[in-house]
Amino acid sequence: MLDLSPEGYVTEDGRKIGGVLMEMKNITLRFGGVTAIKDISFDIREGEIRAIIGPNGAGKSSMLNVISGFYVPQEGEVWFKGARRAQMKPYQVARQGIARTFQNIALFEGMSVLDNIMTGRLTHMKANIFDQAVWWGRAQVEETENREKVERIIDFLEIQNIRKTPVGRLPYGLKKRVELARALAAEPMLLLLDEPMAGMNVEEKEDMSRFILDVNDEFGTTIALIEHDMGVVMDLSDRVVVMDYGKKIGDGTPDEVRANQDVIDAYLGVAHD
Amino acid sequence: MPDQLLFAMEVTLNGLMAGVMYALVALGFVLIFKASGIFNYAQGVMALFAAMTLVGIQKGQVPFAHLINAVFGTNIHYFGWELPAVLAILLTVVVMIGFAWLVNKLVLRHLVNQEPIILFMATIGLAYFLEGVADLMWGAEIKKLDVGLPQGLNAAIDEATFNLFGYGFFIDNLDIAATIIAAVLVAGLVIFSQYTKQGRALRAVADDHQAALSVGISLNFIWVLVWAIAGFVALVAGIMWGAKSGVQFSLSLIALKALPVLMLGGFTSIPGAIVGGLIIGMGEQLFEFLIGQPFLGGATQNWFAYVLALVFLVFRPQGLFGEKIIERV
Numbered sequence: 001m002l003d004l005s006p007e008g009y010v011t012e013d014g015r016k017i018g019g020v021l022m023e024m025k026n027i028t029l030r031f032g033g034v035t036a037i038k039d040i041s042f043d044i045r046e047g048e049i050r051a052i053i054g055p056n057g058a059g060k061s062s063m064l065n066v067i068s069g070f071y072v073p074q075e076g077e078v079w080f081k082g083a084r085r086a087q088m089k090p091y092q093v094a095r096q097g098i099a100r101t102f103q104n105i106a107l108f109e110g111m112s113v114l115d116n117i118m119t120g121r122l123t124h125m126k127a128n129i130f131d132q133a134v135w136w137g138r139a140q141v142e143e144t145e146n147r148e149k150v151e152r153i154i155d156f157l158e159i160q161n162i163r164k165t166p167v168g169r170l171p172y173g174l175k176k177r178v179e180l181a182r183a184l185a186a187e188p189m190l191l192l193l194d195e196p197m198a199g200m201n202v203e204e205k206e207d208m209s210r211f212i213l214d215v216n217d218e219f220g221t222t223i224a225l226i227e228h229d230m231g232v233v234m235d236l237s238d239r240v241v242v243m244d245y246g247k248k249i250g251d252g253t254p255d256e257v258r259a260n261q262d263v264i265d266a267y268l269g270v271a272h273d
Numbered sequence: 274m275p276d277q278l279l280f281a282m283e284v285t286l287n288g289l290m291a292g293v294m295y296a297l298v299a300l301g302f303v304l305i306f307k308a309s310g311i312f313n314y315a316q317g318v319m320a321l322f323a324a325m326t327l328v329g330i331q332k333g334q335v336p337f338a339h340l341i342n343a344v345f346g347t348n349i350h351y352f353g354w355e356l357p358a359v360l361a362i363l364l365t366v367v368v369m370i371g372f373a374w375l376v377n378k379l380v381l382r383h384l385v386n387q388e389p390i391i392l393f394m395a396t397i398g399l400a401y402f403l404e405g406v407a408d409l410m411w412g413a414e415i416k417k418l419d420v421g422l423p424q425g426l427n428a429a430i431d432e433a434t435f436n437l438f439g440y441g442f443f444i445d446n447l448d449i450a451a452t453i454i455a456a457v458l459v460a461g462l463v464i465f466s467q468y469t470k471q472g473r474a475l476r477a478v479a480d481d482h483q484a485a486l487s488v489g490i491s492l493n494f495i496w497v498l499v500w501a502i503a504g505f506v507a508l509v510a511g512i513m514w515g516a517k518s519g520v521q522f523s524l525s526l527i528a529l530k531a532l533p534v535l536m537l538g539g540f541t542s543i544p545g546a547i548v549g550g551l552i553i554g555m556g557e558q559l560f561e562f563l564i565g566q567p568f569l570g571g572a573t574q575n576w577f578a579y580v581l582a583l584v585f586l587v588f589r590p591q592g593l594f595g596e597k598i599i600e601r602v
Contacts, residue, residue, distance in 0.1 A: 106481050108477050
């Protein structure tokens, strides 16, 4: 068992994890008569890689959408940085420092890779419309600074050679990487990844795993990710929430979760009676 | 050079410049459609409203004078001042920004995620409502618009072509001014969308709403922005057409001239709107000159643009520059 003190804990591989960054308290989400999430609570610690797993239709994506503000839960509270979050639009959540990727990739297909990643910097750009009309110079300085940060991320994710390519022409695996780059460009406090490895081949999965670990290591970014590929998740994450039919059936280190009978049943498909 | 050829050249030139006007109207449609997927039926009425507001402000008319007089038994119509054209244009821009904000606040916000046909219907309602408001605000009579644009025969071109070919081309100064202003406007829009933060956000929203939200872009802000820009484009179009043929109800029908341009150029392409406008403008004038008048009894401009657009539609449904529609099976 991990010693989850409020100040933080130390992972199995010796990394120091901080206090609670985000806490979900008794979240319930319904669509009409269907309950997608049923009374779920868990927290995400600073510097942690936290996974949410579960079979298809378990409500993982819904949970991610609650965190990023795309869905508004009927019941429950979302706490971020020690304060209860008021109901927010997704763009307001993004401006608070929560960036995300999408399961089906939501990139700006008509724009170049560079332009796509630059949109990730929008929340950091201060020059307003009048600055840009009157103080062309100031806006230019800001553009240059942002450009430098974006180039660092491009180097980091090894996509230098495609930076001018329109995103629509890229293969699937690279699109996923560009989407990650755009989310990173926002320098988020919390990075949400919705099935970052879905549809990838083994080599691409290994690359993506390495990038996720490196992002966490190098930038200290807290990461919450969704996957249904158990193997990958167990290697990556510090703690895992397991969902099934909208309910939380397990929460703990990969080893704890793996030993949990409910989790084994859910994955092996034991008849519910 | 034979006379016929010279006539044809003159007609072509005039057609191209008429095409610039069509392109201006089409541009307003494309901007809103690209950013929000809404076909804004009210674009033509917006041009009418903008032109009426400009004339009203410039002449110092009291807005809603008829209503005010009826309710309070007063008899006021004018403030008794005349504003310089530049100031009046700036104030009209402010009014159009206010209009954009109101449309978004009162109508579009409540229709987010509805079917496109519902949004289209909403803009039809908006068009007729705005027309009524414009009449109520500024009166329904035909107004003369004069912001100091040059008008009439361009003597220099007339003389130069006369010396060259022995036949002077008739080119209207207003058309030349319109062409220059349209070029400046388009250049401004391109610079805005490519090199500013808001421009990048605008392109992002036009491309993918969900992704735009996830990088912190407020869709509402962008929609107000794009309606304000479309309002500005409508004002420019309103000034040009108003200066040419007076500010009156028929001004709102220029929207119908933009339809074939859109069919030709595609609904999502700014270059398409411009090239489409030029092709339609030139095509209908040349057709009238070469075939319409000699063989069909004239007045073919009313329908030829649509025939041309239909032919294009059959072979390139996505328009000249529109994105190719590929449906995966």
